[in-house]
Amino acid sequence: MRSSWLRRHVAALRALLVLTVVTGVVYPLAIWAIAQMPGLRGSADGSMIKAADGSVVGSRIIGQSFTGKDGNPLRWYFQPRPSAAGDGYDPTATAASNLGPESVVDTLPVPGAKDEEGNPDEGTQSLLTQVCGRSKAIGELDGVDGSRPFCTKSGVGAVLSVFGPRDATGRVTRPTRVVSVNEACPAVPFVATYRGVTVECAKPGEDYAPGRIVPVRGGARATPAVPSDAVTASGSGLDPAISPANARMQAPRVATARGITTDRVLDLVGEHTTGRSLGFMGEPSVNVVELNLDLDRVAPHKS
Amino acid sequence: MSSTTAGILFIGSLVIALVAVHRPFGDYMYRVFTSTRHLRVERGLYRLIGVNPDAEQKWSVYARSVLAFSLVSVLFLYAFQRLQGYLLLNLGFKGVPDHIAWNTAISFVTNTNWQAYSGESTMGHLVQMSGLAVQNFVSAAVGIAVAMAFVRGFARKKTDELGNFWTDLVRACVRVLLPIAAVAAIVLIAGGAVQNFADPHTVHTVAGGTQTITGGPVASQEVIKELGTNGGGFYNANSAHPFENPTAWTNWIEIFLLTMIAFSLPRTFGRMVGDKRQGYAIVSVMATLAVLSVIAINVAQLAHHGTVPTAVGAAAEGTETRFGVSNSATFAAATTLTSTGAVNSFHDSYTSLGGGVTMLNMMLGEVAPGGVGSGLYGMLILAVITVFVAGLMVGRTPEYLGKKIGGREMKFASMYFLVTPVIVLVGTATAMAMPGQRASMLNTGPHGLSEVLYAFTSAANNNGSAFAGLTVNTPWYDTALGLAMVFGRFLPMVFALALAGSLARQSPTPVSEGTLPTHRPLFVGMVAGVTLILVGLTFFPALALGPLAEGIHQ
Numbered sequence: 001m002r003s004s005w006l007r008r009h010v011a012a013l014r015a016l017l018v019l020t021v022v023t024g025v026v027y028p029l030a031i032w033a034i035a036q037m038p039g040l041r042g043s044a045d046g047s048m049i050k051a052a053d054g055s056v057v058g059s060r061i062i063g064q065s066f067t068g069k070d071g072n073p074l075r076w077y078f079q080p081r082p083s084a085a086g087d088g089y090d091p092t093a094t095a096a097s098n099l100g101p102e103s104v105v106d107t108l109p110v111p112g113a114k115d116e117e118g119n120p121d122e123g124t125q126s127l128l129t130q131v132c133g134r135s136k137a138i139g140e141l142d143g144v145d146g147s148r149p150f151c152t153k154s155g156v157g158a159v160l161s162v163f164g165p166r167d168a169t170g171r172v173t174r175p176t177r178v179v180s181v182n183e184a185c186p187a188v189p190f191v192a193t194y195r196g197v198t199v200e201c202a203k204p205g206e207d208y209a210p211g212r213i214v215p216v217r218g219g220a221r222a223t224p225a226v227p228s229d230a231v232t233a234s235g236s237g238l239d240p241a242i243s244p245a246n247a248r249m250q251a252p253r254v255a256t257a258r259g260i261t262t263d264r265v266l267d268l269v270g271e272h273t274t275g276r277s278l279g280f281m282g283e284p285s286v287n288v289v290e291l292n293l294d295l296d297r298v299a300p301h302k303s
Numbered sequence: 304m305s306s307t308t309a310g311i312l313f314i315g316s317l318v319i320a321l322v323a324v325h326r327p328f329g330d331y332m333y334r335v336f337t338s339t340r341h342l343r344v345e346r347g348l349y350r351l352i353g354v355n356p357d358a359e360q361k362w363s364v365y366a367r368s369v370l371a372f373s374l375v376s377v378l379f380l381y382a383f384q385r386l387q388g389y390l391l392l393n394l395g396f397k398g399v400p401d402h403i404a405w406n407t408a409i410s411f412v413t414n415t416n417w418q419a420y421s422g423e424s425t426m427g428h429l430v431q432m433s434g435l436a437v438q439n440f441v442s443a444a445v446g447i448a449v450a451m452a453f454v455r456g457f458a459r460k461k462t463d464e465l466g467n468f469w470t471d472l473v474r475a476c477v478r479v480l481l482p483i484a485a486v487a488a489i490v491l492i493a494g495g496a497v498q499n500f501a502d503p504h505t506v507h508t509v510a511g512g513t514q515t516i517t518g519g520p521v522a523s524q525e526v527i528k529e530l531g532t533n534g535g536g537f538y539n540a541n542s543a544h545p546f547e548n549p550t551a552w553t554n555w556i557e558i559f560l561l562t563m564i565a566f567s568l569p570r571t572f573g574r575m576v577g578d579k580r581q582g583y584a585i586v587s588v589m590a591t592l593a594v595l596s597v598i599a600i601n602v603a604q605l606a607h608h609g610t611v612p613t614a615v616g617a618a619a620e621g622t623e624t625r626f627g628v629s630n631s632a633t634f635a636a637a638t639t640l641t642s643t644g645a646v647n648s649f650h651d652s653y654t655s656l657g658g659g660v661t662m663l664n665m666m667l668g669e670v671a672p673g674g675v676g677s678g679l680y681g682m683l684i685l686a687v688i689t690v691f692v693a694g695l696m697v698g699r700t701p702e703y704l705g706k707k708i709g710g711r712e713m714k715f716a717s718m719y720f721l722v723t724p725v726i727v728l729v730g731t732a733t734a735m736a737m738p739g740q741r742a743s744m745l746n747t748g749p750h751g752l753s754e755v756l757y758a759f760t761s762a763a764n765n766n767g768s769a770f771a772g773l774t775v776n777t778p779w780y781d782t783a784l785g786l787a788m789v790f791g792r793f794l795p796m797v798f799a800l801a802l803a804g805s806l807a808r809q810s811p812t813p814v815s816e817g818t819l820p821t822h823r824p825l826f827v828g829m830v831a832g833v834t835l836i837l838v839g840l841t842f843f844p845a846l847a848l849g850p851l852a853e854g855i856h857q
Contacts, residue, residue, distance in 0.1 A: 012371040015352045015469060016379055016441070019476060022348075023440040024433035027481060028498075028523040031488045035498040035522070040489070044498040046516055046546065048506075057509050059516055061495050061545040066510040074510055081624070085540075091517045092423050092503060094540035096621040096649035098772035100658075100750040101609035102853055127611050127620065127652070150614040157614075209747075215610045228617040229624055235543030235631075235648045241624040274625075280304065280312040282551020283627030293509050 049290070052297050063240040064289055065089045073141060076257035076301040078242070078250050080288045081229055082134055085237025097233045099127035104150075104159045104215050106182045108204035123204070128157035128215070129182055134231040135224065142253050147220040148231075152190035156182040158218055160194055161211030172212050181208045191216065225249070241285035244273055258299045268294055307605060310629025313555065314597055317633075318590075320559055321566050325586065328563065329570020335478045336451045336471065337575065348473050356473075359464035362804025365452050366797050368468035369445060373412050373793065376438060380408040383434040384426075393427035394502055406781035411438035413792035414446055414674055416528070416535030416644055416767035417784060419776040423517050423538050428500055431537060436524040440484075443531025443564075444475035446676030449796050450568060451575075453680040456803025457704045458575045460810050465803055479564070480530060487526040487560055494556075495549030496522040521546055529560040532674040534644030534767040542634070542647040543623055551625050554647060558634055561643045565672035566590070568679040576704055580822035585682055587827045592671035592834065596664055597636040603657035604632040608854065612654055621649030632657065639664035642674030644767025651746070651754065651770040655854025658770065659846060662757055665764045666842045667834055668723060674765060680799045682830075686821065687716045687802075689833045693819050703821060705811030715802035722794045723763045724841045726787045730759035731845065733783070740779055745772030753849035758784060763791035 035044035042048075047060040058064055065088045066077035073079045086093035109123035125133070128150060136155030139146020152158045163177040175197045180189035185201040193199060202208065227245040247269045255262040272291040275284050341349070341356055349356045360368065383390075384399040384407060399407065403420050410417040416439075420426065426435070448471035455465050492498050501518030508514050521537045525547050528535055542548040548557055566586060573582020605628060607618040622631040631648035638645050639661040650661050664671075670681040691708050694701030701708040708716075734740040734755050744751035754773040761768055762784040769775070775784065812818075820826065 008368060008371045009375060011352055011354050011469065012368070012375040013379075015354075015372060015472065016375055016437075018348055018351045019441055019473075020433055020437045023476060023481065023527075024437035027485065028432045028436065028520045031485065031492075031523040032498050032500070032520060034489055035492050040492050043495045043549075044492050044522070045501070046497050046499070046518060047495055047549075048516070051509070056506050058506050058514055059545075061549050062514075062516065063545075064508045064510065064514055065512055067512070068510075077510055089514065091538075092515050093421070094423060094538050094544055095421075096540070096543070096652065096771065098649055098651040098745055098770070099611075099620070100651060100746040100753075100770075100772070100853075101611045101618075101654050102748065102750055103746055104610050105747070128614055131611060131614050148614045148616075150610055217613075222613075223616055228615045228619040232615055232619040233621070234623050235621045235646070236538075236540035236545065236623060238540065238545055239623050239625075240545060243624055276304070276309055277550060277552035277555070280309045280316070281555050282625050282630055283306065283309075285624045289509060296509065 049293065051293065057293065058289060060287070060290060061240050062091060063089050063238050066292060075253055077292045078247060078254060078288050081239050081242060082231070082233045083237040084233040089238060091238060094237050096235045096237065097127060103127035104157050105213060106156070108184045108202060110204040126157055128159070131231045132156055135226045138226045138230055142249055144225040144249060146226055148224045149217050149220045149222065150215050151218070151220065152183065154183070154187065158190050158216040160199065160214045160216060161208035162194065162214050163211040166212070170212065179208050179211065240287055240289050242288055244284050244286055247286040254295065258295065258301050260299045268298065306627060306629055310601060310633070313630055314633055317555065317558060321562060324563055325567040325570050329567040330574060332479060332567065332571040333574035335474050336571070342477065345473055345477055349469065352469060354469040356467060356470040358467055360467055361463045362465050362800045365465050365468050366800045369449060369796060370793065372445065376412045376441065377408045380411060380434050380438060381405060383430055384408065387427055387430050390427065390429050392429040392500060396425060396427050399425060402778040402781040403776055406785045409785045409788050410767065411435050411535060412442055413765050413788045414442040414533055414642060415762060415765040415788045416533045417762055417788065418535055418767070419781055421539035422536055428519050431524060432520045435535060436527060439524065439527040439531050439533040439535065440476050440480055441472065443480060443533065443675045444472050446674055447475040447479065448472050448676070449799065450676035450679040453683065453799050453803045454572050454575045456806035457706060458577070459807045462807050463804070465807060480527065484526045484530055487530065487556065488522045490556060491522045491525055491553055494553040495545065496525055496553065497546045498522040526560060528645055529557045529643065530564065532561055532565065532641045532643040534638065536645065542645045548647055551630065554626050554630055554634065558637045561641050561645065562637055562672060564675045565641055565678040568676070572679060578822070581704060584822045584827050585686065588830045589670065589672040589682060591827065591831050592667065593640050596640055596660060596671070597633055600632045600636045600657050600660040601629055603654050603660060604628050607654055608656070609654050618654050618657065621652035623648065635661050636664065638768055639766060640669065640671050642669045642677060642765045644761060646768050649771060650768060651772045655850050658753065659850030659854060662760055662846065662850065665760045665766050666838050668720070668838065669764050669766065670834065677765070684716050684719050684799065684802070685834050686830050687712065688720070689830045690819055690821065692833060693829060699817050702812055702818065706806045706809050707812060711805055712802055715798045715805065719795045719798040720837065723791055726763035726791055727759045728845060730763070730783060730787050731756045743774040743777065743780065749849050749853040753853070756845055756849050759787055762787035765792050
């Protein structure tokens, strides 16, 4: 019995080592060797691209940030999607936001409070407030309407916590107190009253979860002027592409900043737009890295 | 063309490709696992391993071989990670912390590929390539091997012998997985997937900033991660990362790879039991459930109900521009219907009901079509349960493929199906009862519960995808989910092999008028119904508190 146990485990170890050599050394090295062939090598090495002066400026298929030292978007570049990878487009920390569809209540920063590491408390923004804030900022940058459903004019989630006795379905028919949870005092709430009750601003640090959380739709268009990909983070945080609608929205701003016509910019956008593979796979997309690189070549920004 | 039309064509083309490939490929696997001849290279491997490839094993010996191989694999992979700091190509990373190394070792050996770590900041190239990716091959091969032994229980009569584990293992690697992986890896590289051994290197970007570009033997690992229904990404972003899944058409190929073996094995089964129609019946059940699920998740994602999706105007959070919402949803369905767990978009940010479908897919026991091998034996055990239920209704002795389903067989089948719910529900309840574990939730309210429920469902079913907001690299979660993966993989496997041993001993009962035909649409409908009801009754209360509570209100 004991010897068969030992024999079996020795065979298992030998099998593992043999298969490790075959599938874990020979196979990947063989694929690597084949990938050295011309035509494959460029992509196997990461599809790196060079600027006009010959310096490598990154990968064609990995997105980049186009912000200045202050972190603000550079007006003469097309802006990529928001990124949750590190501080933005960091390939050593790829990530999505992982915030859910009902992430609507912010944790407001408490003035003067410190976090565990002794830094000032910055609170955490809900996904809704992130979307609203991005939409407002992009609207201002590109001169379009940045409003969205469930967003306040100030660019946070329009969400109320409604206190009071509940009916059988859980609704509060006669509120006793209503708080706009994402608007820290002394902000003026996005609505003055709710069912006859004056809406209060939120005091950071107070817990409004006991009330019923009610997002308020508001009157914004169901299809906002700022496209959906411009206000959402991608899965990888490295998305090199934006939607054609997003590129069209940004084109006039880029044209003005570079002193060329919008049509010229739109032509370039067209050149860097990839349709669906075989006509039906995926979605049309515009490669921001290549587009911006090309813009620098065609119409360098004079600062 | 509208996005919806394109999305439908995408699904349709996958269905056509799978229908076209499942017969020749299923036949090929039939020849691989019934052939008495050994390839020269295989004979060399058997000599190195020191086993006789023609020695037959009883179920208990087969099961012990599986367990021995898996135990050795876990210990080896654990040591490999812990010693990373002393090895080549470690990119400067130190040994992996003990609780993460234990969790990861189990995760890859059990075909789960749950990842409590982030690839690009934890694992060097050698550990990925010669540790993790090796388990992608062999854990898939173990699944296929056990499925073949299980089918032999039906195909053989009056015998104790279920085949030889070492032979099945080697053949699955050498003749099935390696050739397909090699071809597909080259195709992915042509699409833009990387295959190099570069250290992370810094470049000056177009706008004058800096960016660190990572490398690695990614393509070779990416294909086996899909083909073997493993799912462990080279990078944290998994198949959303442009270096793993660069284009919309590589996305199609990856979905095809992760479904092709599981959808072809029923053909192999039909050939082995000498009645192709039985294989068609099983694949029909799988296909019916899969198509329903793909439609459901696409509808939920394209309709984009919920506060944030409405504000955005699409369920775009966590998806890549090049794939779009529909192809992301189709990938999500495929990865949770199989035991893959690779993701090209992040399920935590899906609409409530869309995310609920991914969870339901796993709760089905991953049988439509399921993991490589495990999907087939899971579905066949559901068929066994179905003939038992049907037998009770008409008052006849239940039999399947000429084998009587008696008390002993039903005990094994029932225990097989009780394992996962017990792990999922007890695990989730325990975590939710502990404040420290609740604090791991990123989202609040019902979505927070969904994160924990998803984690245990994924671990116990050996899927490996996640509602990734949950912080799981804590000793508690690493240990608890590690245990969930071990028990969720090996207890059902042992019960399946025990059942096969019991079936193989019987001599077949001749077909009579009272025999329930198991190749007709009626039976297909019954198995699908039993699957849904069994799961529905077990998990409905938990789903009601998570995705349903979140998605159905007003």
